[in-house]
Amino acid sequence: MKCLIIAAGKGSRLQHKGSPKPLVKLLGLSLIERVIHSCRQAGVDDFFVVVGNQADKLVPFLKKLSEKLNVPITPIYNDKWDKYENGYSVFVAKDYINEPFLLSMSDHIVEADIVKRLINCAKKYEDAVLSLAVDTRLDNPYIDFDDVTKVKLNGESITDIGKKLSQFDGYDTGLFYLKPDVFDALKEAIDSGDSSLSAAVKLLGKQKKAKACLIEDGFWIDVDTEEAYKKCESYLLKSLKKKTDGPISYYLNRPISTFITRLLVNTNITPNQITIFSFLLSIFGSYLISIGSYLWLVIGGFVVQLSSIIDGCDGEIARLKFLSSDYGAWLDRSLDRYSDGFLIMGLTLYLFKNDHSILNIIVGFLALIGSFMVSYTAIKYDEMLKKREKRTFRIGRDLRIFIIFLGSLLNQLFLTLTLIAVIMNLESVRRIVIKY
Numbered sequence: 001m002k003c004l005i006i007a008a009g010k011g012s013r014l015q016h017k018g019s020p021k022p023l024v025k026l027l028g029l030s031l032i033e034r035v036i037h038s039c040r041q042a043g044v045d046d047f048f049v050v051v052g053n054q055a056d057k058l059v060p061f062l063k064k065l066s067e068k069l070n071v072p073i074t075p076i077y078n079d080k081w082d083k084y085e086n087g088y089s090v091f092v093a094k095d096y097i098n099e100p101f102l103l104s105m106s107d108h109i110v111e112a113d114i115v116k117r118l119i120n121c122a123k124k125y126e127d128a129v130l131s132l133a134v135d136t137r138l139d140n141p142y143i144d145f146d147d148v149t150k151v152k153l154n155g156e157s158i159t160d161i162g163k164k165l166s167q168f169d170g171y172d173t174g175l176f177y178l179k180p181d182v183f184d185a186l187k188e189a190i191d192s193g194d195s196s197l198s199a200a201v202k203l204l205g206k207q208k209k210a211k212a213c214l215i216e217d218g219f220w221i222d223v224d225t226e227e228a229y230k231k232c233e234s235y236l237l238k239s240l241k242k243k244t245d246g247p248i249s250y251y252l253n254r255p256i257s258t259f260i261t262r263l264l265v266n267t268n269i270t271p272n273q274i275t276i277f278s279f280l281l282s283i284f285g286s287y288l289i290s291i292g293s294y295l296w297l298v299i300g301g302f303v304v305q306l307s308s309i310i311d312g313c314d315g316e317i318a319r320l321k322f323l324s325s326d327y328g329a330w331l332d333r334s335l336d337r338y339s340d341g342f343l344i345m346g347l348t349l350y351l352f353k354n355d356h357s358i359l360n361i362i363v364g365f366l367a368l369i370g371s372f373m374v375s376y377t378a379i380k381y382d383e384m385l386k387k388r389e390k391r392t393f394r395i396g397r398d399l400r401i402f403i404i405f406l407g408s409l410l411n412q413l414f415l416t417l418t419l420i421a422v423i424m425n426l427e428s429v430r431r432i433v434i435k436y
Contacts, residue, residue, distance in 0.1 A: 001042075001043050001044045001045060001046070001101070001102065001119070002044070002046045002047070002048065002097055002099065002101040002102070003036075003039045003044045003046070003047050003048070003101060003102040003103070003104060004047075004048045004049075004050065004090065004093050004097065004101055004102070004103050004104070005032065005035055005036070005047060005048070005049045005050070005103075005104050005105070005106050006050050006086055006089045006090065006103070006104075006105055006106060007020070007022040007032055007049050007050060007051055007052075007058060007106035008050050008051055008052030008053060008078045008081035008086075008089045009021070009052070009053060009081065009086070009089075010053045010082075011053075011107065011224070013224055013225050013226075014107075014223070014224065014225065014226070014229065016226075017226075017229065019054065020053055020054040020057060020058060021106070021107055022058060022106040022107065023057065023058065023061060024223075024229075025266070026109075026223065026229065026232060026233060026236075027233060027236055027237070027262070027265050027266075027320050027321075028265035028266050028317075028320060028321050029320075029321055029322070030061075031106060031107050031109070031223055032049070032062075032106045033065065034109050035104050035105075035106055035108065035109070035110070036065070036069070036071075036073070037322040038109070038110055038111060038112045038115060039102060039104065039112075039115055040069070040071065040322075041112035041115075041322075042112045042113075042115035042116045042119065043116070043119070044102060044115075045071060045072075046071070046072050047071065047072065047073045047074065048073075048074045048075075048076055048093055048096055048097065049062055049073060049074070049075050049076065049106070050075075050076045050077075050078050050089040050090070050092060050093060051075050051076070051077055051078065052077070052078040052079070052080075052081025052082070052089070053081055053082070055075070055077060058075070059075045062075055074096065076092055076093055076096060077092075078092045084190070084195040085194075085195040085196040085197070086105075086195075086196060086197045087186050087189060087190065087194075087195045087196050087197040087198075087199060087200055088186075088190060088195045090103060090178075090182070090183075090186055090197060090200075091183060091186040091187065091190060091195075094180075094183040097180065098180050099180065100122075100177065100178065100179050100180075101177075101178055102115070102118075102119070102175070102176065102177055102178075103175070103176040103177075103178050104174065104175050104176075105174040105175075105222070107222060107223045107224060108173065108174035108175065108220065108221070108222050108223070109219075109220065109221050109223055109232055110133075110173060110174075110175050110218075110219075110220040111218045111219050111220065113218050114133055114173070114175065114215045114218040114219075114220055115175065117133070117213065117215060117216075117218075118131065118133040118175055118176075118177055118213045118215070119177060121213035121214075122177035122211070122213060125156075125211045127208075127209060128179075128209050128210065128211040129178070129179045129181045129182050129185065129204050129209040129210070130158075130176060130177075130178055130179075130182055130185075130200075130201060130204050130209065130210045130211070131176065131177040131178075131210075131211045131212070131213050132151070132158060132172060132173070132175070132176050132177075132201070132210070132211070132212055132213065133173040133175040133176070133213050133215050133220075134151050134153070134158075134169075134170040134171065134172065134173065134212040134213065134214055134215065135170055135171045135173055135214075135215050135220065136169060136170040136171075136214055136216075137170075137217075138170070138171075140171065141231075142219070142220070142221045142228075142231055142232075142235070143171060144222065144224065144225065144227070144228060147163065147222070147224065147225075148163070148171050148172070148222065149161060149162065149163050149171065149172035149174075149198065150162060150163065150165040150168035150170070150171060150172070151165075151168055151169060151170045151171065151172050151212065152165060152167060152168050152169060153169040153170065153212050156211050156212055157205065157208055157210065157211060157212070158201060158204075158205045158210040158211065158212050159205050160202065160205065161198045161201045161202060161205070162198055170212070170214070173215065173220045174220075174222060175220070177213070181209075182200065182204070185200040185203045185204050186200045188200075188203060189202075189203055219235055219239070221235070236320060237258050237261075237262065239319075240254065240258055240261070240315075240316045240319060240320070241254055244382045244394060244396075245394070245398070246393075246394045246395065246396040246397075246398040246399050247393060247394070247398075247399065248398040248399050248401075248402040249312065249396075249398035252402070253308060253309045253312055253398055254312060256309050257309050257310065257312035257313050257316060258316060260309070260310065260313050261312075261313045261316040261317055261320070264313060264317060265317055265320055265321065269317070270317075270323065271314040271315065271317050271318040271323055271324075271328050272314070272328055272331060274310065274313050274314040274317065275311070275314045275328070275331055275332045275335060276335070277310065278307045278308075278310045278311040278313075278314070278335075278339075279307075279335040279336075279338065279339055281303060281304075281306060281307035281310065282303075282304055282307040282308075282311075282339035282342070282343060283338075283339065283342050284303060285300045285301070285302075285303030285304035285306075285307060285343070285346075286300070286304065286339075286342040286343045286345065286346035287300070287346065288300030288303060288346075289301070289304070289343075289346040289347060289349075289350055289408065290345070290346035290347075290349040290350055291350075292349070292350055292353040292354060294411055297350060297408050297411065297413075298408055298409060300346070300408060301404065301405045301406075301407075301408025301409055302405070302408075304343060304401055304404060304405060304408075305401060305402065305404075305405040307339070307401075308397070308398060308401040308402070311332070311336070314328070314332060315329075315332070333375070336375065336397060337372065337375060340368070340371045340372065340375070340397070340400075341368065341372075343401075343404065344364055344367050344368040344371060344417070344420075345364070345368075347364065347367075347404065347407075347413050347416065347417055348360060348361065348363075348364030348417070350413055351364070351413050351414055351417070360414065360417075363414065363417045363418055363421055364417055366417075366421035366425065367417040367418075367420040367421040367424070369425070370420060370421050370422075370423070370424030370425040370427075370428065371397075371400060371420065371424050373424065373425065373428035374395065374396060374397075374400075374424045374427055374428050374431075375396075375397065376428075377428050377431045377432065377435075378396060380431075380435055381431045381434075381435065382394075384434070384435070395423065395424070395427045399423075400420055400424065403416055403419055403420060403423075404416055404420070407419075
């Protein structure tokens with residue numbers, strides 16, 4: 001699957017963020033990188049980028065990005081970018097693409113699910129030359145109503161398009177599925193004196209060859225202003241919360257971890273490096289707890305809770321920068337189990353140093369096996385949670401470590417281990433019953 005991206009314009013309304021606009025950074029990645037990553041997740045493996053304004057900056061960047069992602073990215077120079085509208089930028093690709101392709105704007109952030117839906121929907125329109133992803137949510141809060149392009153529909157056909165329409169049924173997301181015949185429509189529009197992409201859509205609409213693919217839901221935004229930039233940033237940070245987050249993670253850890261992530265995302269620190277750092281921090285906290293004095297117990301409790309918060313940053317950065325991997329997820333889970341083992345051992349050692357009772361060992365063992373079992377049963381259980389529309393109360397590592405943190409402050413480690421043993425083992429049994 002090929003994708004053509006328009007990146008030839010000036011984008012003057014966002015110049016204070018950087019220039020050219022496709023290279024403006026948003027939470028660690030440039031706008032055009034986000035477009036490419038979303039399309040790659042939808043199955044696109046070949047990119048063409050139309051450049052014009054500040055091509056001397058864009059072309060070297062695209063070359064490095066192509067090498068980094070190991071995906072072909074071909075720049076196409078539009079030497080008339082300042083004379084014609086965006087339709088001409090699509091037209092200059094006519095000698096490069098001779099099969100159906102996607103078209104995206106370089107400053108439109110669109111979720112991969114929307115791209116997938118457009119591809120699947122467009123393939124059912126055999127006679128259509130153009131299929132446009134249309135958002136029919138007229139109250140979409142991420143829309144700049146005065147600037148967005150409106151679309152008029154008759155069933156699944158596009159009958160009119162433009163920013164000044166008084167009657168319309170949806171919004172143009174800037175994401176198209178096109179067939180090579182679109183270049184003929186573009187040439188006809190350009191020859192008639194209108195070089196906008198909308199002009200070609202109107203021509204094809206009259207021929208009933210322009211179709212709409214309704215996106216229904218999903219996030220997209222045109223990052224064209226400071227307000228839109230902030231809205232997009234806010235959405236991406238909020239989207240880091242997951243249905244499988246436990247209560248402590250959702251209400252306490254996640255707000256703090258996203259603040260830290262917002263600082264780290266603009267560095268070269270990788271998710272796996274954060275995973276290892278969080279692990280080492282947890283081991284250090286476990287050691288402080290095991291020393292056997294109340295002062296070090298309190299400090300160790302704070303360190304362990306901090307490690308739990310930072311443990312959320314690796315996944316957040318991975319999702320924001322499209323660095324998620326099966327290995328990263330597996331490494332995180334594996335080191336968490338080691339951390340749990342050391343932590344329960346530290347708590348048990350603290351108790352045993354102050355009271356040589358075999359009961360402390362038994363409770364410590366039950367807390368350890370309960371912690372491991374809750375983690376072991378989590379994968380199947382979380383698969384069930386993800387299918388539910390609403391969040392549900394989830395017992396997991398975040399709650400376990402927070403109980404340890406509170407127990408450390410109150411110097412009630414026997415009660416802490418007893419609570420962990422009872423809660424975690426009962427939760428494991430409950431999950432087994434539910435799954436059955």
